[in-house]
Amino acid sequence: MARAIKETPILHGEEAMRLTEVMKTNLKRKVSPEERARGRKIFDRLKKSSNCLA
C-alpha cells in the first residue's frame, strides 16, 4: 500500500498570522502576464481535448 498523504497541519500563533498577512499581501500582487498566459494556453488546449473538462 502506498504511503498515506500527510494531513495538512493546523497553523498556530506566528505561522497562522504570517499566512493571513501573506494572503492579504498577495491580493495586491499577481503572477506575471507571461506565466498567466502560459497556464491559460495549456488549460484551453486541454479543455478542447479532454471530455472530463467539458
Next chain:
Amino acid sequence: MPSIGSIQRFEPDDNRPELLCGDDDLDEFYQIDSIESAKQLLSVTYLVKLEDDTPCAFFSVFNDSVKKNQKEVPRSAFERISRLFPREKRYASVPAVKIGRLGVASDFQGAGVGQQVVDFLKEWFTSGNKTGCRFLLVDAYNQPNVTRFYEKNGFSFLTGGDEKEKTRIMYFDLGLYRA
C-alpha cells in the same frame, strides 16, 4: 519540450495504462491505491497524455483546507490583522485542493511535463473551478530536487514543523493567479 494534450479522469473500474515513474510509492498508488481511493470518493486521479496520446504523467487531487487557530494569535497581532480584514473575511479555515500525487513517467522526467501539469492545475482551480479554492497544496517529498521544483513554481512551505519529515506540505496562493 513535449506538450501535454489531454487529461483523462479515472473512474474506479477504468484500466490504468502502463506508466512507470521509477518510484515505488507513486507506481503503487497509480496502479492500486488510486482505485480504492476513487471508490471511496477520497481523491480523483487523472491520466495526462501528450498530444499524440502517449501517457506521460498522472496526478490525484482532493479537497482540503488550511486551518488557522486564530485564538492563539497574540492580542496585538490579532488587532493588526483585524484592521486588515473586515470581520467576515477573517476565515479560520481557507479552502484548498491538495495534489496527493503527481508522477511523471520516467521517459519524460526533466522534459517540462510536471511544469505544464502544475501550470494547468493553477488555471483549472482558479478560473475553471466550481467552488472557492484559495490554495493549491502538495505533500512534497522532502528532497532538494522536488522542493526546488515546487519553489520554482511559486510554492512555499506551509510550516517549519515538518522540516525533518519525509514529506513537506507546500502551498501556492491562487490569489496570485486571479484574473
